[in-house]
Amino acid sequence: MISIRIRLLILALAVSSGFDARADVPVPARVQNPISIEEAWNVVRLVTTNVEQLLREQRSTEVVDQMSLCSPALRLIVRTPTPNLDQTQRDDQTMRAARSINLMARDSMAGNQAGVEAVFVEWKKCLQELGVGFDAKVLNGEVFHCVDHPDVVFLEAGNLCSECQRKLHPRRIPYSFVYVEPVSPSVKVTANLSKEIVPGKKVEGKLTMRNMKGEPIKKDDLMVTHSKEVHLIIADSELQDYQLTHASPAETAGDFTFSFTPKMSSNYRLWVAVVPCATGLQEYVRIELGNSKPETPLPASEPSMVVNVDGYQFQLTIPKGSRSVSSGKAGEMQMIRLRVTDAQGLPVTVLEPFLNAFAHVTGIYDDQKTVFQLHPMGGDIISEQLRGGPDLSFKFYAPRAGTVRLFSTIQVGGKSITAPFVLRVDPK
Ligand SMILES: [Zn+2]
Incomplete structure (x- = not known):
């Protein structure tokens, strides 16, 4: 073989949490609010590296998701006493750091790359000042956690999870x-x-x-x-x-x-x-x-954004401001909306969760070399009793132009139904 x-690609895990009014920003479920200063600096360090990467890739719209993780960490850092620092200085640093978070979030949501870059410089300066008086071990330490039990956290390697005895791993936060x-x-x-x-x-x-x-x-x-x-x-x-x-x-x-x-x-x-x-x-x-030939591209196909399967209609739209567009764009974060209606055209509101989501979308480029998966926004659906639909929204980032086959799978009445779409992705 x-x-x-x-x-x-992807992770679309999310629970809402955060600082002041930022409750709508998705936060990966595995990053709990820090309870120790080491955890707080760990989040800040990982996020700062991630933002650098996003800015390098001109993906400022995603910076907000990263920065939202920093607010609880910052609150803990500023409450932690450090020697030789008077309160006025500390208050000033805190205010500037919190302001940087808010400004970066604002510019990120507005797609203002230059704005985010400018504030990011200020953010790094604030961090340097805030870090004075903290031990290098605290500033650069790893946090070890259980991937099943995110509240089981150790600051040194070699422990097992107290809940499930699984091996603990250094905490990682994906940059996107x-x-x-x-x-x-x-x-x-x-x-x-x-x-x-x-x-x-x-x-x-x-x-x-x-x-x-x-x-x-x-x-x-x-x-x-x-x-x-x-x-x-x-x-x-x-x-x-x-x-x-x-x-x-x-x-x-x-x-x-x-x-x-x-x-x-x-x-x-x-x-x-x-x-x-x-x-x-x-x-x-x-x-x-078997005999599959890896390099055989698919025959050309026309875009198709409305698909009928098993008595259901699936419709994809890409909202853009007050209208929708019919193709994706490479190198940009976009939204995709999936709407499911029945044979009478009525909205379907009984989508069942399977594998913790109301829908799973797989994208495969025509050359079959790039694959990605999308899950609806709003986080993992843990309760089996919940039902979803008719509209599901997905964050979507197409790495390059081309034709993408999108397979959208839902479950109704215990039966899974897959709708195959063809999406065109335009060059940036
Ligand atoms: Zn565990």
Whole structure:
């Protein structure tokens, strides 16, 4: 089996929280408000590095999501006494730092890259002043946490989670909660199927995951996203059959099992989506199954933003100010809205959560090298009783121009329904 890797994108985890009026800003669920000064500086340090990266990539609209994490940290930092600092100085620094957070948030939401850059310089200056009197170990320390129990936090390595005995990992905050550019892969995966692919016949499969040193990647080494460690996108090379599933840890360390029932005759490929704890970044490893030819691009297709499946209508729109546009734009964060109506055109309000979301959207570029996944804004849906619809909004960042097949999966009455869209992404 050949494994080609592409690596990408997303986290759309979010709970609301934050400083004063910023409750609408999504915050990754794993970053709890700090309760120790070390945790506070850790957040500030990671976020500041992330903002630098976003500004380098001209993605100032996402800076607000990062900065919203800093407010609780700043409150804790300014309450912590440091020697040789009089209160007036401290008050002044605090005010300037809080002001920088607010200004960066404002300019970020307005898409004002130059504005964010200017305030960011001031923010770094404030941090330097605020850091005076703190030990370097406090300023630069790692925070170790459990990826399942984010309130289990240690300041030194080597502990196990008191709740689940899982290994703790250094806390990582991804620089984007929407799309992360490919970096060098950290996971190697091979796949074995129990038998040949025959349409309509269930196949069992085994994945073997190794890190770059060849050591097994265990369940504990992977973050849980949408309630699973390993998500799988399975599709035939023409993208006629698309399935979203997951793999479960097997007894042997580094092995994960899955099964699926193919609809087509062969030429399947599989994208293994994982977030290694070591990096905190989403990776997609592409694996060719059977005779699939990795470099065969899809035939050209016309954009299609309205799709009818199983008596439901799915409509995609991209709101832009007071109107909507019919294509995405590369290199910019945008919103996509999905609306689901029934055969009578009535809004569907009974979308059921599965894997902690009312919908899962996978985007695959026509050359099948870039994959991304989107989840509705508003955070993980933990309660099975909740229902969603008819409108779901997604933050969306297309890394480049081209044609993207978007597969949007919902669940109604225990049955999952997938609508295939074709989206054009224009150059920046
Ligand atoms: Zn735990």
